[in-house]
Amino acid sequence: MALRTLLAILAALARASAQPTPTPPVTLAVHVLVACSSQGAGRPAGFPGVDASLCLGRAPFLTDRDVRSAELRQNSKGRPVIFLTFREDAAIRELRITRDNLGNRVAILVNGRVAAAPSIGAASRFLYIDGGYTEKQAQALVAAFNRQAANR
Numbered sequence: 641m642a643l644r645t646l647l648a649i650l651a652a653l654a655r656a657s658a659q660p661t662p663t664p665p666v667t668l669a670v671h672v673l674v675a676c677s678s679q680g681a682g683r684p685a686g687f688p689g690v691d692a693s694l695c696l697g698r699a700p701f702l703t704d705r706d707v708r709s710a711e712l713r714q715n716s717k718g719r720p721v722i723f724l725t726f727r728e729d730a731a732i733r734e735l736r737i738t739r740d741n742l743g744n745r746v747a748i749l750v751n752g753r754v755a756a757a758p759s760i761g762a763a764s765r766f767l768y769i770d771g772g773y774t775e776k777q778a779q780a781l782v783a784a785f786n787r788q789a790a791n792r
Contacts (some may be wrong), residue, residue, distance in 0.1 A: 666751060666784035668707065668724075669700035670767065672737065673757065685747050687754040696747055701737050702767065705772040705792065708729030709787035710777055715770050720778035722769040724785065731765035739763035750781065 673694040674681050681695040711723045726734060738746075738760050748756045748769055755771030773781065 663689055664784060665788060666704060666781055667749075668702065668704040668785075669749040669752075670702035670734075671696040671700050671747045672741050673697070673747055673751070685754060685757060687747065687757045690745065690747075690754075690757045694745065696749075700749075701728065702730055702734055704785070704788060706733075707785050707789050709789055710782040712775075712782045713768070715768075719770070720775050722771075722773070722778055722781055722785070724767040724769065726765065726767070734767070735763050735765045 653725060654747045660689050671682070673685055673690065674697050676693050676695040678695075682698045683696055684692065685694050685696055706726045706729075707724050708727050709725045711725075713721050713723045725731075741760050742762070743760065745757050745759050747754050747773070748758075748767070750769065750771060755769055758770070769781075
């Protein structure tokens with residue numbers, strides 16, 4: 641009887657250890673950066689290299705709910721970046737907002753923290769997050785974005 645119980649416990653432990661660890665949820669909020677003195681200003685951006693007089697626009701124009709898929713790619717220096725594709729309505733919104741804000745900056749918040757604050761160089765329907773992530777961190781974020789997108 642004790643041997644049977646021990647074998648059952650060992651089998652249960654083996655099954656539990658074979659299951660992948662669930663990926664924690666990820667949040668995304670992309671804001672246009674605006675002058676803190678403007679009416680549509682939210683909290684200060686607080687990101688190194690960003691003018692202290694710039695604040696997040698009050699409402700994000702893209703969120704994690706807009707993500708269709710995520711891929712792991714590399715920047716020009718071979719570092720991992722996250723490439724996001726958006727649902728059609730969000731992609732059109734991004735294209736319009738980036739076209740209207742050429743030369744301005746956006747703040748990309750991942751899990752509530754500014755991951756990057758790039759200048760808008762061209763109108764776009766996609767987003768690269770070059771947040772200085774390690775390969776493992778970027779892979780975990782890509783997995784979380786894709787899992788969440790699949791569940792919507």
